Each structure stands twice: as structure tokens, then as C-alpha cells.
Amino acid sequence: MVKSYFVAGTDTEVGKTHVTAALLASAAQRGLTTAAVKPVASGCEETADGLRNADALLLQRAMTLELPYQQVNPIALEPAIAPHIAAMEAGRRLDVSRMAGVCRGVMSAGADLVLIEGAGGWRTPLGPRTFLSQLPRELDIPVILVVGMQLGCINHALLTAEAVHRDGLALAGWVANFRSPVPMSRPDENLATLKTLLPAPLLGVLPFDPQADYRSAAAHLDPTPLLPG
Known part of the structure; x- marks a missing residue:
């Protein structure tokens, strides 16, 4: 049985692609x-x-199926800005149903x-x-949350988890990702708080890696709760 999940982040630049x-x-x-x-x-x-x-392209390399780029990334926008602004500037409309x-094809x-x-x-x-959060709702799939471990992460994680729940979706698990070379103050205490308050299993804690090697990061993850039984 195919297992499908939507990977969300507590913010931009928290390492969603690295974790995925x-x-x-x-x-x-x-x-x-x-x-x-x-x-x-x-x-x-x-x-x-x-x-x-x-x-x-990184996801295309990391997955085992060989799919054309257009299936992996059907909407590619050039400016490194918010997608809706980039689409507006390009004269494109972002359609959740499309x-x-x-996604259903994949x-x-x-x-x-x-x-x-x-x-x-x-x-x-x-x-x-229109919001991107409508996509997992239309697909009716659970959510994996990537928590960028930095000051303020507890608030961001809990608010995101609450929004996921209000949208009628399950939080399947979460990953703590340390993105900065500067050590976070009280990391163990922050992790303990998140484990207590987030209503989903912790799938792993990724240490800061200047090389951002996803294959090395895989050793720090336990995806068992996500996998077909």
C-alpha cells in the first residue's frame, strides 16, 4: 500500500528539502x-x-523512481520570492486542483x-x-512537520500543528533540524518541550551538517511510523 505525506515546515529555510x-x-x-x-x-x-x-533536482536524485523533472516540479518560477508574487509577475495562476x-499521478x-x-x-x-495548505487537504494526506531548531521554534511548531489539526489533517510525525552552525541555547530542553507538546512521534534529530548531506542525515532518522506496515 502506498503511503503519501505532505512535508511542511515551521517557516521558510528550515530544511524541508534536506529532511525530505x-x-x-x-x-x-x-x-x-x-x-x-x-x-x-x-x-x-x-x-x-x-x-x-x-x-x-535534489529530490529527483534522492528518490528511487525515475520520473521526468516536470512531474517532480510541475510549477517552476524564476524569482526567489514568495510563489504567489513570482507567479503574478510571470502572468501565471497557481491552481491547487492542477x-x-x-501529485496523484506520482x-x-x-x-x-x-x-x-x-x-x-x-x-x-x-x-x-488560495493557500498551499489546501493541497494536502485536497489529497487528504497526513503531514510531516520539519521544525527548524532555533529561538522561537516551540511557538512556530505548536501554531503549525494547531493549523494542521484545524484543517482536518493528521500530523504523522516531526523532525528536529539544526540548521545553524551557532549552537542553539538549551537545545535539549527545547527538544523535550516539543516532544511533550507536539501530538506526533519524533522521527529524528538532524545535527548541523555544513555539507548538508542527506544520505548522512538519513542515519539520524527513524521513518518506521511512516512506512507501510
Whole structure:
């Protein structure tokens, strides 16, 4: 049975792609087939093959299924700004139903585990009354939360978890990701508080890695609660 999840972050730049790739690698090490989608990505670069996003390319390398780039990242926007602003400047409309169609195509491609990575935080806008959080709602899939371990992370994590719950979705698990070379003050105490208050299992704690090697990070994760039983 295919297991599919939406990967959300407590904010932008908290390491969603790094964690997503590490989860894909960890599942693959357990003999499972994997696939991933980054439905919308800004900050893309023009190449001979068209616009390409570094995060989406990383996911494409990390997963075991061979899918064309357009399935991994169907909406590629050049400016490294909020997706709805980048789309407006490009004269494009971001449609959740079309994104869901691409995601369903990947979800039916035969992988054991499919991860759909969001952009920014939970309430990233796609238009005047449209948010990226509507995508996992339309797909009716659980959420994995990436918590960027820094000052303020407890508040951001709890508010995001509450929003996920209010939207009618389950929080399947969370990952604590240390993104800064500067040690966080009282990391153990912050982790203990999050473990007590977040209503989902901790899937792993990723230490700061200047190389951002997702294969090394996979060793710090236990994706068992996410995998087919």
C-alpha cells in the first residue's frame, strides 16, 4: 500500500528539502521504493532544459523512481520570492486542483512512499484566497512537520500543528533540524518541550551538517511510523 505525506515546515529555510531527501534515503535503505514532488518552486535557474530548481533536482536524485523533472516540479518560477508574487509577475495562476492532479499521478506511479514537499510555511499563499495548505487537504494526506531548531521554534511548531489539526489533517510525525552552525541555547530542553507538546512521534534529530548531506542525515532518522506496515 502506498503511503503519501505532505512535508511542511515551521517557516521558510528550515530544511524541508534536506529532511525530505533524508527520509527518502532512509526508506530506500529499508528496501522501499520512493518518489517525491515539489509542486511549486520559486528561485529556479534557466538551463538548456528550461527552468530548474535545486531543491527539486535534489529530490529527483534522492528518490528511487525515475520520473521526468516536470512531474517532480510541475510549477517552476524564476524569482526567489514568495510563489504567489513570482507567479503574478510571470502572468501565471497557481491552481491547487492542477497540482493535486500531478501529485496523484506520482502517488499512483508504484512507489511505496511518496513525499510531497511544500514551500515556505503552512499558510504559504498561492493567490488572493488560495493557500498551499489546501493541497494536502485536497489529497487528504497526513503531514510531516520539519521544525527548524532555533529561538522561537516551540511557538512556530505548536501554531503549525494547531493549523494542521484545524484543517482536518493528521500530523504523522516531526523532525528536529539544526540548521545553524551557532549552537542553539538549551537545545535539549527545547527538544523535550516539543516532544511533550507536539501530538506526533519524533522521527529524528538532524545535527548541523555544513555539507548538508542527506544520505548522512538519513542515519539520524527513524521513518518506521511512516512506512507501510
